Amino acid sequence: MANQPSRRSLWRRYLDFPLIYKLAIALVAGAATGLIVGEPAAALQPLGDVFLRLLQMLVMPLVVVTLIAGVSSISPARLGGIGLKALVFYLVTSALAITVGLVLALAVSPGAGLQAPGEAEQRPEEAPPLAETLLGVVPENPFAALAEGNVLAVMFAAIAAGIALAFMRDSAEERIRGLGEFVRRGVDAGMELVFLIVRGVLQYAPVGVFALIAAVMAETGVGALVPLAKLTAVVYGGVAVQIGVYAALLALFGIGLRRFFGAARDPMVTAFATRSSSGTLPVSTRAARRMGVDEGVYGFTLPLGATVNMDGTAIYVGAATVFVANVAGVELTLSQLLMVVLVGVLASIGTAGVPGAGLIMLSLAVSQAGLPFAPVALVAGIDAILDMVRTMCNVTGDLTGTRIIARTERGMVHDPDSGGGSGGAAADPPPPGAHEAAAPAGGPADGPPGEPGERPGT
Numbered sequence: 057m058a059n060q061p062s063r064r065s066l067w068r069r070y071l072d073f074p075l076i077y078k079l080a081i082a083l084v085a086g087a088a089t090g091l092i093v094g095e096p097a098a099a100l101q102p103l104g105d106v107f108l109r110l111l112q113m114l115v116m117p118l119v120v121v122t123l124i125a126g127v128s129s130i131s132p133a134r135l136g137g138i139g140l141k142a143l144v145f146y147l148v149t150s151a152l153a154i155t156v157g158l159v160l161a162l163a164v165s166p167g168a169g170l171q172a173p174g175e176a177e178q179r180p181e182e183a184p185p186l187a188e189t190l191l192g193v194v195p196e197n198p199f200a201a202l203a204e205g206n207v208l209a210v211m212f213a214a215i216a217a218g219i220a221l222a223f224m225r226d227s228a229e230e231r232i233r234g235l236g237e238f239v240r241r242g243v244d245a246g247m248e249l250v251f252l253i254v255r256g257v258l259q260y261a262p263v264g265v266f267a268l269i270a271a272v273m274a275e276t277g278v279g280a281l282v283p284l285a286k287l288t289a290v291v292y293g294g295v296a297v298q299i300g301v302y303a304a305l306l307a308l309f310g311i312g313l314r315r316f317f318g319a320a321r322d323p324m325v326t327a328f329a330t331r332s333s334s335g336t337l338p339v340s341t342r343a344a345r346r347m348g349v350d351e352g353v354y355g356f357t358l359p360l361g362a363t364v365n366m367d368g369t370a371i372y373v374g375a376a377t378v379f380v381a382n383v384a385g386v387e388l389t390l391s392q393l394l395m396v397v398l399v400g401v402l403a404s405i406g407t408a409g410v411p412g413a414g415l416i417m418l419s420l421a422v423s424q425a426g427l428p429f430a431p432v433a434l435v436a437g438i439d440a441i442l443d444m445v446r447t448m449c450n451v452t453g454d455l456t457g458t459r460i461i462a463r464t465e466r467g468m469v470h471d472p473d474s475g476g477g478s479g480g481a482a483a484d485p486p487p488p489g490a491h492e493a494a495a496p497a498g499g500p501a502d503g504p505p506g507e508p509g510e511r512p513g514t
Contacts, residue, residue, distance in 0.1 A: 082262035083437040090273025097274035100267035107264020108429045110257045111419050120214050121246040127218025132226050142357045145457040146365040147401055153367035154400040157294045157374025166286035167382030207424045211402045268433040284438050287379045291442050294371035295449045302456040309463045319346040320455050327451040331443045333362040336451050344458055350468040354458050361454030368449025369414050372442050373400045376435045377421045383431035392425045399424045
């Protein structure tokens, strides 16, 4: 009994230790164990298989609860105008981002020549034809689709349920509105339940990563590190391309890049360090104000972006899916690539706020493509390194969409130096216009990134 408090203390210390460091330690320790111990390290494989099974177990529950919650949280009244523009922008840029990840990965071929342990006899499922897959998006029986693991069909049913729930919560009839709120509380409870399981699985992740990396190193040696380094380079390169796309879009709408990136610098750095789009939201809000965006725009687009916009994670999913296919020795067909894009875009609606969202989205894409799961754990070993840059890209995309949408709405951009809100001096001419005009009396609309009178850190 005397040792019981000590044991609890050690467990609490483990839980409080940041996951990014636990995964990094597991990666290094697993690699060292596999190289030093050699063939006997393959005995650790079952510990890694448990981690893979836990990931697979979470896929369907997460799809259902997060998509219903994500879609039903958007008021039908706000889907017009600003809401519709925001959704279209976020979904289009997510589709572009996952395409960038796929194209770069297909060019570099990360994972080629690497084989995950235990995969020699395993063959992936053959993906159905594209027409059959598209028809299968609409399920005849949503419960059968859930049992069969048909990801796209379950997504369709969950989105339909989410839209219906949103209209129930917005109904003029009190009884229907009350029932809608009751159902939404049940969905929220389901989300909390699933998230609690997710957190538990992530606490086990270092053990699974250690075991799988050790087993891979025992069979392949240091050759496993080169494909992982290639994957890291592809993801970071893809994010650089995507930020270039943001800059081109901003310039296309006549928005000054110097002021935008001067204001966006703080949330970009914060997102890179914290790896949390939601946690960066206060810093992103302050940056939007510094850009002169009205609260009527950023008050809706930034929280929505933190929920549905995952451009950086989409790049990661595209690149990592190619990595998994290369490890499995599978050449992805055009229909499989298109389905990866579709799954990535639809999954972004619900999984952005979920801890470990990248691995969850990757698991969805791998399941839909009919690829084996074992290589996913190899990616999990470097997930923290990739998570930092993809979160930075997500937040940059949120701010880009917010600034462009404000540019297209009359009176939604003002000169922050004039102290105005929606009634401040207009920094943009009425859309559609050419380039931004200088703001009257308050200084140029695209002046230096720092605003006079604003103290650092406020």
